Amino acid sequence: MxxxxxxxxxxxxxxxxxxxxxxxxxxxxxxxxxxxxxxxxxxxxxxxxxESKDAMLKGLVRRLADGVVGAAEGLVDPNRDASVTLRSLVAFMVVQISNPQVSAAPRIVIAEAQRFPELAAFYRETVIARGHRLLTRLIDLGVSQGVFRDVDREVLLRTCIGPLLAHMLLTSVFIDPQNPGPPPEVIGAGIADMILNGLNPNNGALL
Amino acid sequence: MxxxxxxxxxxxxxxxxxxxxxxxxxxxxxxxxxxxxxxxxxxxxxxxxxESKDAMLKGLVRRLADGVVGAAEGLVDPNRDASVTLRSLVAFMVVQISNPQVSAAPRIVIAEAQRFPELAAFYRETVIARGHRLLTRLIDLGVSQGVFRDVDREVLLRTCIGPLLAHMLLTSVFIDPQNPGPPPEVIGAGIADMILNGLNPNNGALL
Amino acid sequence: MxxxxxxxxxxxxxxxxxxxxxxxxxxxxxxxxxxxxxxxxxxxxxxxxxESKDAMLKGLVRRLADGVVGAAEGLVDPNRDASVTLRSLVAFMVVQISNPQVSAAPRIVIAEAQRFPELAAFYRETVIARGHRLLTRLIDLGVSQGVFRDVDREVLLRTCIGPLLAHMLLTSVFIDPQNPGPPPEVIGAGIADMILNGLNPNNGALL
Amino acid sequence: MxxxxxxxxxxxxxxxxxxxxxxxxxxxxxxxxxxxxxxxxxxxxxxxxxESKDAMLKGLVRRLADGVVGAAEGLVDPNRDASVTLRSLVAFMVVQISNPQVSAAPRIVIAEAQRFPELAAFYRETVIARGHRLLTRLIDLGVSQGVFRDVDREVLLRTCIGPLLAHMLLTSVFIDPQNPGPPPEVIGAGIADMILNGLNPNNGALL
DNA sequence: TATGAATGAGCTTTCATTCAT
DNA sequence: TATGAATGAAAGCTCATTCAT
CATH class of the missing domain: 1.10.10.60 (Homeodomain-like)
Incomplete structure (x- = not known):
């Protein structure tokens, strides 16, 4: 057949x-x-x-990096307002990560990283480091444009990626059948607001 | 013997x-x-x-909930400025989660939740839901004190827990031996700044 | 306590x-x-x-032999009509074997004999051989009284003990919950009839 | 290999x-x-x-039922004298049951029935009930032919199957190395005599 | 005499991987 | 390329037995 x-x-x-x-x-x-x-x-x-079951997992990560991360990189345009770019980047990522087909790979990597250090390293290099560079570039741009204040890049990585991660876990791993939560668009906009507000240079009250 | x-x-x-x-x-x-x-x-x-290997994992989660989550709940005092409380809460959690002895349990649960729906549910109820209620209480307080703006609670959950999660993964799962990153205190203060800034009601620029 | x-x-x-x-x-x-x-x-x-689990089983068989087999031996009286004795012996045994407390030991021995040759030998000597001698004595008596025909003793053993065995299995091992079957007294009388009829010396038709 | x-x-x-x-x-x-x-x-x-060790045991019983019980059923011919049929049936079964390859399955089932109620039920339905129906049919035939008296079917089951059972146990489980006993043919003929005599309608002496 | 914590050999079952076809 | 029968190393769990108390 x-x-x-x-x-x-x-x-x-x-x-x-x-x-x-x-x-x-x-x-x-x-x-x-x-x-x-x-x-x-x-x-x-x-x-x-x-070659093995492990190799399939590695193949999956490679495909992920080539796909989603590449698309995200394409969103950054040095000539656009960095805050607008960041908002659309967050929106894009929340929609992506809400798709179980996309979230599956990082979820599995998180699950198995402990046991496969080689896989963890591969993911760190092909996904995390690329994301880090992307964000750094974007923030540098925003700071030079005067629309972002200058925060620690490590803090930034955690504050930008963290909410996506949390969203992924809450909607795919720890999903509460009683309470499906708001649609990705609402979540995406809310998260972007929080981040942009957090980065707002014109906010003196708490600093 | x-x-x-x-x-x-x-x-x-x-x-x-x-x-x-x-x-x-x-x-x-x-x-x-x-x-x-x-x-x-x-x-x-x-x-x-x-009774079984599974039961050990469940026991681990229970101990975690009784410990860290309980301690976090003890930090909330209705008579204190909510923004001060939130700052100390974030600081406390970042220090906790930076301790591999503490981060191990949630890390394992994230890894195994897919395969053990019962475990996922148990974690959701004993840890996540408690955390959610704690944050909701704190934000309600801050809003009534006039120190926080009123954001969607689901967005909030993701924005507050997410950075901790990301920090945990970056320091224990995807740790880069070349670049250990700043100490927990710095990270904690930075994350708290971002969140408090994000919640700042006196910031009109982006809203 | x-x-x-x-x-x-x-x-x-x-x-x-x-x-x-x-x-x-x-x-x-x-x-x-x-x-x-x-x-x-x-x-x-x-x-x-x-000393061991095995020893308990052996102890059980010893107690059985001392009890039921001894009682059966007491029923044989050389001065009574052998057919009357046989009838009461069968009746007694069917009632005994219908009691799960009594049937348990032989049932277990049958089940485990293959694995414990020593137990099988012990049972053969203390229960089966005694039963065989008892029946032989009784038939010898009946033949000399002219009330039984002289059948092969090995055939006899099987024909007398077999129905009891079958009754035991049907009522304790393969019991059909839908159909509990007649009471022991009816079964006992019916089996005795079949055996006595089978031993009847005045029956020429089939011999 | x-x-x-x-x-x-x-x-x-x-x-x-x-x-x-x-x-x-x-x-x-x-x-x-x-x-x-x-x-x-x-x-x-x-x-x-x-699928499992249990399934092998069940497979064994199924094969037994398909084999021996089926063959036994083939022996009953409504146009033949029921007493002749019964004699050949008993002879056939004694020879079969004397073969350790055949006796092994029922022996194991008896041994394990207590612990596997499902197996006991399966054996009851596929072997015992079929045997019961077979005997009932044969006796009905003999009674209508006037060659058997009409005895309780439950008594009959025990009187016909019991001796076979006893023979099986005596020759495979409780075998006495000192005394191997008569060959199956002699035992079979003797048992058939006892049963047919027991069923003889022309025997008034003891009834 | 009595307890019950502790041991450790032994079992069924699973599954990634290999290989003859 | 493709199949699927076969392998064999694991691993979770049980339980008869021992022994410190």
């Missing part, structure tokens, strides 16, 4: 299946057989494309 | 060992035998105090 | 508990702790009276 | 091994690894064909 997809599409097809199964079962709980089944292949065939 | 014979101390002794091993190996990767060895007991003895 | 029973009663007290637990759980499924609990003792105390 | 690669034969191959090992060690005492080794497979391979 020939599949319609062509062989060169196999790795992506497998990663899609792996993402879905890892997301539902966690990495340790995912069985290679389930991934194979979902990809429409046999267990053995998986090993023609990936 | 048990080192001591003080059965009352056993559960805590075992939880300490479990925390350490889970933290190093992840939950799935941790062997009960290793936990036992680290606790100075035999494998079988563990099961005299905990 | 002193128990009311005196120490010398302990072994019997333990055997009673063992009988009950073995009967419910099978030998392998019975936990020494459960036996102890039912006997009102601690696990450790059991080992003051019995 | 598999000896052959004929997957269709595996289940039977495994059941043969299981029969042998259960028979020697009892169900609880049998290790799956031993069964695998005897079947010439690895431990893991067993689980490709049977």
């Amino acid at each position: 020939p599949r319609t997809r062509r062989p060169e599409a196999r790795p992506d097809q497998i990663l899609d299946a792996a993402l879905a199964v890892f997301s539902e079962q966690g990495f340790a709980g995912a069985r290679v057989e389930d991934i194979a089944k979902r990809a429409g292949l046999s267990k053995g065939a998986i090993y023609l494309y990936f | 048990p080192r001591t014979r003080r059965p009352e101390a056993r559960p805590d002794q075992i939880l300490d060992a479990a925390l350490a091993v889970f933290s190093e190996q992840g939950f799935a990767g941790a062997r009960v035998e290793d936990i036992a060895k680290r606790a100075g007991l035999s494998k079988g003895a563990i099961y005299l105090y905990f | 002193p128990r009311t029973r005196r120490p010398e009663a302990r072994p019997d007290q333990i055997l009673d508990a063992a009988l009950a637990v073995f009967s419910e759980q099978g030998f392998a499924g019975a936990r020494v702790e459960d036996i102890a609990k039912r006997a009102g003792l601690s696990k450790g105390a059991i080992y003051l009276y019995f | 598999p000896r052959t690669r004929r997957p269709e034969a595996r289940p039977d191959q495994i059941l043969d091994a299981a029969l042998a090992v259960f028979s020697e060690q009892g169900f609880a005492g049998a290790r799956v690894e031993d069964i695998a080794k005897r079947a010439g497979l690895s431990k893991g391979a067993i689980y490709l064909y049977f």
Whole structure:
């Protein structure tokens, strides 16, 4: 029974299946057989494309970095008001992270990083460091434009990424069936307000 | 060959060992035998105090809730300026979460929540919901004192807890050996500044 | 908390508990702790009276032999009509074997004999061989009285003991909750009829 | 290192091994690894064909029912003299039950029924109930042919199956190495005589 | 005599990975 | 390329037995 997809599409097809199964079962709980089944292949065939289960996880992270992080980088334009850029960046990221298909990979990495230091390092370099540089660039820009005050970059990283992280966990891991919470757009706007207000240079009361 | 014979101390002794091993190996990767060895007991003895490996994880969360969350709740005093309270709360939490002994439990729960819905629910109720109520109470207070503007509580939860979460991940999971980052006190003060600035009612520029 | 029973009663007290637990759980499924609990003792105390779990089973068989088999032997009176004796013997045995307290021991021995050849031998000598001798004596008597025909003693053993065995299994192991079956008295009389008819020397039709 | 690669034969191959090992060690005492080794497979391979150790036992009973019970049913011919049929049925069963390969399954079931109510029910339905119906049919036939007297069917079940059961236990569980007993043919004929005599309608002396 | 904490061997079952076809 | 049967190393949990008290 020939599949319609062509062989060169196999790795992506497998990663899609792996993402879905890892997301539902966690990495340790995912069985290679389930991934194979979902990809429409046999267990053995998986090993023609990936050396091991670990390699699939790494492949997933690589694809994530190439996708979402790349798109985020594309949003930064040095000629635009940095506060406008930051607002649209936050909005974009909240919508992205609210999509279980996107949040699955970082979620799994967080879950497994302890056990796979190599994976943690790979994620730090390809995702976190790129995000850090992106934010730094944006804040530098805003400061030079006079629209942001100059805060510690490490604090900034935590204050900008943290709310996204929290949102991800609250909506995908610790989701309360009783209380689904506001839609991503509302959350995104609210978070952006808080951050921009926090960065507002014209606010003297508390500083 | 048990080192001591003080059965009352056993559960805590075992939880300490479990925390350490889970933290190093992840939950799935941790062997009960290793936990036992680290606790100075035999494998079988563990099961005299905990029904299963899962139960140890649950016990860990319970201890966390009774400890850190309880302490955090004790910091809120209705007669104090809410912004002062919030600042000390953030400072306290950043110091706590910077301690690997404390961060281990939430880290493990985040990692395993997908696979153990019951654990996720338990954590949501005993830790997250308590934290949410605590923050809500504090913001209500600040708003009535006129020191905070009134923001969406769901946004607030994400903006206050998120940076702590991000700090935890950056310092324990994705720690960059090249760049250890500023000390917790600096990070705590910076995060508190951002949040308080974000909540500042006298800031009209961006609202 | 002193128990009311005196120490010398302990072994019997333990055997009673063992009988009950073995009967419910099978030998392998019975936990020494459960036996102890039912006997009102601690696990450790059991080992003051019995060397091992196996020894309890052996003790049970010994007690059975001394009890039921002894009583059956008492029913044979050389001066009575052998057919009357056989009828009362069958009736007695069916009533006995219908009592789960009595059937438990042979049931367990049947179950475990394969694994404990020593137990099987012990049972064969103390119960089966005694039963065989008893029946042989009774048939010899009946033949000499002219009330029984002379059948092979091995066939006889199977024809007399077999129905009791089948009754035991049907009422205690393979009991059909939908159909509890007739009372022991009816079954006993019916089996005795079949056996006596089978032994009837005045029946020429089929011989 | 598999000896052959004929997957269709595996289940039977495994059941043969299981029969042998259960028979020697009892169900609880049998290790799956031993069964695998005897079947010439690895431990893991067993689980490709049977869900659990329990399932193997159930498979064994099913095979027994399909085999011996089916064959016995084939012996009943409504156009033949019921007494002749009964005699050949008893003869057939005694020969069967004297074969350790056949007696092993019922022996194991008797041993384990207490602990596995589901297995007991399965055996009751697939073996005992079928046997009961078979005998009932045969006796109804004999009564209508005027060759049997009409006895209680529950008594009958016990009187016909019991001797077979006793024979099985005496020759496989409680076998006396000193005294192997008569060959199955002699035992079978003797038991059939006793039963047919017991059912003889022309015997008034004791009724 | 009695307790019950502690031990540790042993078991079933799972699953990533291999390999003959 | 693809299959899926087979392997075998783990690991959680149980429980008979021991022993300090």
